[in-house]
Structures are given as C-alpha cells and as structure tokens.
Amino acid sequence: MKIKSLSFYVLLLFLSCWIIGFVLFALYTFSLKYAEPQNAEAIVVLTGSSDRINTAFDLLQQNKAEKLFISGVNSKVSVGALFQKIDEDMVNRIQLGYKADNTYENAMETHLWLQQNKVSSVLLVTSFYHMPRSIFEVKERIGNVKIIPYPVFPKQLNANWFHTRSAWLLFVEYNKFIVVYIRSFLRRSFL
16 A cells, blocks of 8 residues: 555656646747847758748848858758859858758767867757757767757747647657656766
8 A cells, every 4th residue: 555655656746847847848948039149150950940941041141150050951952952042152151961860960960060160159040849959969969069049939839839739849849858868867877
C-alpha cells in the first residue's frame, strides 16, 4: 500500500514539474517576440518555413550582419533559386549549407561554418517554438560565440494561440527540448 502511494506522489511530482516546465517554456518563447534585433557578425537561419529564410534575408538587407548562412538547404537549391532578382553583392554575402537534415545536424553544420568564417556573434533565426532547442544545440557546439535569438512568429498567431497549431508545436518542441537536454546531461556525465 505504501509503495502505491509513494508511486502516486512521485508521478504527481513528475507531472507537476513537467507542466510548470511547459508553462515556463511557452512564456520564454513568447517573450522573445519583444526583443529588438541587434547587429551581429553573421546571420544563421535554420531552414524550415519560407518565413524563416525571408526574415533572415530582410535582416541581411537591413545590414544587421555582413553574412548570411542558411543551414539545411536541399542540395538542388541555389542562392538564385531562393532569392530571385537580387544583386551580385547580396549573392556574395549568402552561403548555403547542404549537410543538415535536423536540428542536431544544423548545429554541427553551423559550428563548422562559424569556425571557418571566424564569427564571434550571430543572429540565430528560426521559428519561435524551435528557438530554445536551437540555441541549446548550437551552444553545445560553439559555447564561445554570442548567440542573439531572432524568432519568427507565424502571421496567423494571435491571442488565441492556445487553440491553434502553435500550441501543438510548443507541446512537441518542449518534449524534444527535454530529450535533447537529458541526452546532453547524460553525455557530459558519463563520457
């Protein structure tokens, strides 16, 4: 009988921590919306939606950085295919990474590009729900680079976000973040 009640309280504690963590995760992701874009040496965008790439390109046009790196691009895509009717000066400021298929590989590809280009500060562009895990994955590989988050929020996001696809995306992304964090903790603890 005592084991059952202990199990119940452990489960209740676990669920309470998980729910509180999810609320804090959601609050953090939405708080990023109000940050002003700062200047950096480079802009890195993790592919996903076209909104991410367009946002990163807008930042480059505003001269928020000298270079733009797009990680996780399909091998058949070129700069010209992504951005039609841009001048050659802009084309020379953009580099594409073709080796990443997921966030972990984005972080690896970004790490190599940042090292090769001797970049010490970066504007990281990705979807708002994807930002915490992206920052964590990138910092795991390049701890000495200043990362300035620049989240992309979907246009349809409004006060009723809980009833939209965004709530589901936050839920999934929160659980992925927990898995990545635990994986990192275990790797540092036992390797």
